[in-house]
Amino acid sequence: MYALFTLLAGACQSAMGSLNRMLTDYVGMFGMSLVVHAVGGILLILYMKLFVREKLKISGMPWYLYSAGFLGIFLVVTSSYCIGVLGVSVVTCLSVTGQLVISAVIDHFGWFGVPRIPFNLKRLPCFALILAGLIIITLS
């Protein structure tokens, strides 16, 4: 049951990408980003108030952690832009590959204070397979 819902969560992310792409055509990228974050924020507040009855609190963090919002805009704007050219599935492939590569680099060098985990060479064939897939996509 949890597995089914997790699949559904993945599908929702793709739906979000497609819809954001369409909204961008009407209201531009910053208009889209405003709508997406405002709608998401209002629904999250409703969820917190009605279902988990949690107190709202957004102050009391070091200032630099507030930059998460800036990255949030970057993420929806770039994904909407790329989806317009490449399609949802190809952007998902590239984005997840980016996640794997940067995670491996961060772990290997221990950036941002994470515990150092040296790169496991057994992962190389997987990266080769991913690269082969990306090359086929690019050539198609």
Next chain:
Amino acid sequence: MAFILTLAFVNGCATVISKMINYRCTKYLGTNNGSLVNYVVASVLSFILLAISSKFSINLYSFSQAPWWAYLGGAFGIVAFIISMITLSHLKVMESTILLLTGQLTAGILFDAFMFHNINLKKLLGILLVAAGIIWDNKISHMPEK
């Protein structure tokens, strides 16, 4: 073309950085409030950027022109967020990563085929290879050390 491909890749890198920052936010404020910060700051910043980029005359008419369902992107995002928060504690990280990816790609391929009409057999083959590589890598990364 190379630019767009790189940008989509950088999008993935930024996703990880954003998740790391978000994780630290949740240490201060809890899971839900830690994510809410992101939405509040991003809404305010987007509004400022929209105002500046439109030279302080936001075209409200364009907002009324968009079909109502185009506004549901943020709603789908929140549904995905809440589901993964609830299911994460009941599944192994590897399982949930693979399930999320499978759901994302299956839906993505369907949207590409029926809404954007930009899918072909070769592309599909490439996507399946990438997915196989990611799932394989996940299995290796989460193998217990001997």
